[in-house]
Amino acid sequence: xxxxxTLECSGCPPFRALTFDALGLIKVVEARHKxxxxxxxxxxxxxxxxxxxxxxxxxxxxxxxPLLAVARTNNQIEILCPVNGDTHATISDANDLDxxxxxxxxxxxxxxxxxxxxxxxxxxxxxxxxxxxxxxxxFDDTSxxxxxxxxxxxxxxxSGGNISCCKVDRNEKFALFGGKGVEINIWDLDNTTKIWNSxxxxxxxLGIFTPTWFTSATFLMKDDHRKFVAGTNNHQVRLYDISxxxxxxxxxxxxxxxxKALAEDVDxxxxxxxxxxxxxxxxxxxxxxxxxxxxxxxxxxxRSIVRHPELPVIASCGLDSYLRLWDTKTRQLLxxxxxxxxxxxxxxxxxxxxxxxxxxxxxxxxxVSKEVEASPLKRKKSSKNxxxxxxxxxxxxISRQSKExxxxxxxxxxxxxxGLGRKLKLVTQK
Amino acid sequence: xxxxxxxxxxxxNDDVEAEEASSKKKTRVKEQLLPSMIKNxxxxxxxxxxxxxxxxxxxxxxxxxxxxxxKRALELGEEPPEKKVPRTLENTRELDETVCKxxxxxxxxxxxxxEFSSILNQQQTPKILITTCRFHSTRGPAFISELLSxxxxxxxxxxxTYNLKKIVEYAKKKDxxxxxxxxxxxxxxxSLLIIxxxxxxxxxxxxxxxxxxxxxxxHGTPTSHKPELVLNNFTTRLGHRIGxxxxxxxxxxxxxxxxxxxxxxxxxxxxxxxxxxxxFETKEVKKAESKGKKNKDGKSEIVPEQKTIARxxxxxxxxxxxxxxxQHGTFDTKGGEYEWVHKPEMDTSRRRFFL
Numbered sequence: 014x015x016x017x018x019t020l021e022c023s024g025c026p027p028f029r030a031l032t033f034d035a036l037g038l039i040k041v042v043e044a045r046h047k048x049x050x051x052x053x054x055x056x057x058x059x060x061x062x063x064x065x066x067x068x069x070x071x072x073x074x075x076x077x078x079p080l081l082a083v084a085r086t087n088n089q090i091e092i093l094c095p096v097n098g099d100t101h102a103t104i105s106d107a108n109d110l111d112x113x114x115x116x117x118x119x120x121x122x123x124x125x126x127x128x129x130x131x132x133x134x135x136x137x138x139x140x141x142x143x144x145x146x147x148x149x150x151x152f153d154d155t156s157x158x159x160x161x162x163x164x165x166x167x168x169x170x171x172s173g174g175n176i177s178c179c180k181v182d183r184n185e186k187f188a189l190f191g192g193k194g195v196e197i198n199i200w201d202l203d204n205t206t207k208i209w210n211s212x213x214x215x216x217x218x219l220g221i222f223t224p225t226w227f228t229s230a231t232f233l234m235k236d237d238h239r240k241f242v243a244g245t246n247n248h249q250v251r252l253y254d255i256s257x258x259x260x261x262x263x264x265x266x267x268x269x270x271x272x273k274a275l276a277e278d279v280d281x282x283x284x285x286x287x288x289x290x291x292x293x294x295x296x297x298x299x300x301x302x303x304x305x306x307x308x309x310x311x312x313x314x315x316r317s318i319v320r321h322p323e324l325p326v327i328a329s330c331g332l333d334s335y336l337r338l339w340d341t342k343t344r345q346l347l348x349x350x351x352x353x354x355x356x357x358x359x360x361x362x363x364x365x366x367x368x369x370x371x372x373x374x375x376x377x378x379x380x381v382s383k384e385v386e387a388s389p390l391k392r393k394k395s396s397k398n399x400x401x402x403x404x405x406x407x408x409x410x411i412s413r414q415s416k417e418x419x420x421x422x423x424x425x426x427x428x429x430x431x432g433l434g435r436k437l438k439l440v441t442q443k
Numbered sequence: 444x445x446x447x448x449x450x451x452x453x454x455x456n457d458d459v460e461a462e463e464a465s466s467k468k469k470t471r472v473k474e475q476l477l478p479s480m481i482k483n484x485x486x487x488x489x490x491x492x493x494x495x496x497x498x499x500x501x502x503x504x505x506x507x508x509x510x511x512x513x514k515r516a517l518e519l520g521e522e523p524p525e526k527k528v529p530r531t532l533e534n535t536r537e538l539d540e541t542v543c544k545x546x547x548x549x550x551x552x553x554x555x556x557x558e559f560s561s562i563l564n565q566q567q568t569p570k571i572l573i574t575t576c577r578f579h580s581t582r583g584p585a586f587i588s589e590l591l592s593x594x595x596x597x598x599x600x601x602x603x604t605y606n607l608k609k610i611v612e613y614a615k616k617k618d619x620x621x622x623x624x625x626x627x628x629x630x631x632x633x634s635l636l637i638i639x640x641x642x643x644x645x646x647x648x649x650x651x652x653x654x655x656x657x658x659x660x661x662h663g664t665p666t667s668h669k670p671e672l673v674l675n676n677f678t679t680r681l682g683h684r685i686g687x688x689x690x691x692x693x694x695x696x697x698x699x700x701x702x703x704x705x706x707x708x709x710x711x712x713x714x715x716x717x718x719x720x721x722x723f724e725t726k727e728v729k730k731a732e733s734k735g736k737k738n739k740d741g742k743s744e745i746v747p748e749q750k751t752i753a754r755x756x757x758x759x760x761x762x763x764x765x766x767x768x769x770q771h772g773t774f775d776t777k778g779g780e781y782e783w784v785h786k787p788e789m790d791t792s793r794r795r796f797f798l
Contacts, residue, residue, distance in 0.1 A: 035556075036549070036552060036553060036556055038549075061548075061549060061552030061553070061556070062552075062556070063555075063556030226778070246777075246778045247777070247778075270779070270780070270781070271777075271778050271779075271780070273780065289778075289779060289780040289781060290780075290781045290784045291781065291784065291786075308788060310786075310788065310789050312781070312783045312784050312785075312786060312789070313781060313782050313783055313784075314771060314780035314781050314782070332771055332780060332781070332782045333782065333783065334541075334680065351540045351541055353547070353549045353550070353553070353680070354549065354553060355782075
């Protein structure tokens with residue numbers, strides 16, 4: 014008998030993810046069964062067309078009237094319903110944008126229009142050349158063609174260079190922009206003023222200066238816009254703190270190919286890094302220590318990493334046309350779905366509810382089971398988490414918030430993250 | 444020790460065969476025949492020879508009975524017994540979901556959208572730039588001159604001291620469609636870089652087993668006709684892409700008059716390159732009949748009046764390629780994104796192939 018080794022995939026908890034690929038297709042991947050079956054592609058929206066390659070996506074992930082915005086290379090922005098794929102509105106910028114000036118950043122504001130109707134949304138776009146704009150859009154449910162742009166505000170983020178990353182923090186008050194030849198800028202979105210600008214690290218001992226080229230960035234914590242992590246083209250991951258200094262507080266190298274994707278964890282200190290040759294790792298950013306690599310024969314550049322808001326699951330996708338789902342704790346591959354095209358982005362739809370089951374129940378069940386599975390490893394952290402689980406949610410929330418506050422305070426005082434981890438530990442022990 | 448271990452394994456197999464012959468014999472054989480246990484070398488080799496002889500006898504008997512069964516079936520006009528297919532690495536290959544299927548509409552849509560579609564749809568004629576690494580000598584230039592004769596519309600440019608990114612820029616300006624870089628190490632070509640030019644992928648191959656034309660016996664000299672192209676076994680999505688990359692090096696309208704054929708044959712992720720000239724010859728009927736008699740088949744074979752056979756003459760170089768990486772975009776080792784890189788952790792099974 015031939016000895017064949019098959020990768021043991023333990024299956025996934027129920028989830029729903031949307032993937033966006035190079036031909037402009039949107040594919041919906043779902044794992045439906047509670048007893049951990051393999052996820053499958055359940056729907057495909059759009060026609061394959063190379064000019065409709067997806068460049069940026071954004072989702073408002075809420076229970077009622079969720080919205081999804083997709084920017085494509087032909088400079089169209091589509092606003093869709095992530096549940097059934099209906100197009101609410103199409104905005105075309107084709108007249109004022111040329112071929113190599115694509116929309117690279119896109120953000121749908123979720124919090125601003127809570128009180129407004131479902132037929133209204135506002136979004137931030139940013140192009141490669143650095144034109145950022147906020148516009149609010151009203152659309153009718155009946156006809157998808159007509160969309161009127163209410164107010165729009167346009168400003169220039171940079172004078173030269175190419176923007177390649179654009180992120181908005183969770184409170185949607187600040188946005189950061191960075192790219193090739195563009196140091197990271199942070200803008201206050203309320204009155205569109207630049208509040209902070211990073212400074213390149215000094216020349217090294219040989220007097221060599223590496224040109225600025227940011228490829229990805231992410232805000233570190235939920236309610237704090239001051240700390241963020243950025244990945245550069247010369248495989249550096251840098252931690253910046255606005256309140257401390259303009260140069261990176263801390264930076265380290267990761268492998269040999271450019272960092273292509275960064276994602277933060279909900280705990281506020283561990284980040285996930287993906288690079289151009291398909292290596293992925295999770296890193297404790299307080300100390301810069303590598304927590305572990307995600308190894309699973311991933312061979313193509315990773316374009317996007319997304320953390321599920323509730324489940325301990327992250328999804329990664331990229332040029333090897335696989336959507337891979339990983340467990341954040343054990344760093345094992347849960348499953349991989351082959352999607353045939355180069356995938357540009359992936360998003361989780363966390364409001365996916367199975368028929369006949371309570372979502373809360375399943376998630377908590379999965380969490381608990383994961384805890385049990387992870388417990389043989391016996392890490393300090395996991396046991397701590399477990400305590401929190403037992404104590405109840407409220408306390409957890411409070412403790413986390415206080416922890417974060419303490420962390421930020423400590424960082425302000427210390428200025429350097431190197432000592433911060435140790436300090437923080439002391440504080441928490443007290 | 445390793446060698447001994449292997450031998451004993453062989454004997455284990457033999458035991459299974461001997462089992463069919465006679466169980467009595469087997470017990471006797473078994474207590475005697477563990478050559479690894481015999482310490483006297485003379486004795487050991489004697490036992491070994493004996494066993495080997497027995498094994499050959501069994502094999503011969505088996506073949507004879509198989510032939511007899513076939514013959515009888517033919518005489519009786521029955522269905523001949525099924526031919527056994529040997530189990531190879533290829534046909535016990537690990538299941539791969541990325542293997543292209545002919546009914547996949549997304550595959551064709553992807554093909555239409557990729558970088559090679561304009562060449563493969565004959566909207567653009569391929570124009571190839573061939574260059575070398577910085578330092579090269581002896582076999583390198585000889586190999587390049589043969590590549591120039593294989594690939595039509597290929598132009599050799601001296602590398603000079605230009606860096607590769609500059610060469611890519613130049614090729615973009617001059618409307619080249621691909622760049623081939625032959626890298627030599629110790630005066631021996633050892634890797635090949637194929638860059639599809641405006642924005643296509645960059646494939647890095649390891650090149651081995653290079654035999655130049657002059658070292659091939661009875662080689663022919665190729666004509667300047669456009670060759671036909673044979674691409675074998677590029678099955679997966681990655682293989683498909685590599686196949687298209689190779690296809691885009693050659694003109695899509697072969698001149699069949701030239702009877703030149705260039706083959707890229709993929710087997711177990713190694714791509715074998717061969718270059719042949721073929722000719723169709725008609726053979727006389729008489730010869731075929733006499734041949735049949737000589738063989739004493741006794742088959743009632745209907746021999747056609749005139750038999751056409753194809754003869755091949757090898758010309759041009761012969762080499763083997765193995766994919767190391769496929770990079771998205773043109774050559775950029777520092778900031779490049781890879782579509783596929785060979786990593787050592789992929790080699791955990793001998794039955795897993797990527798092309």
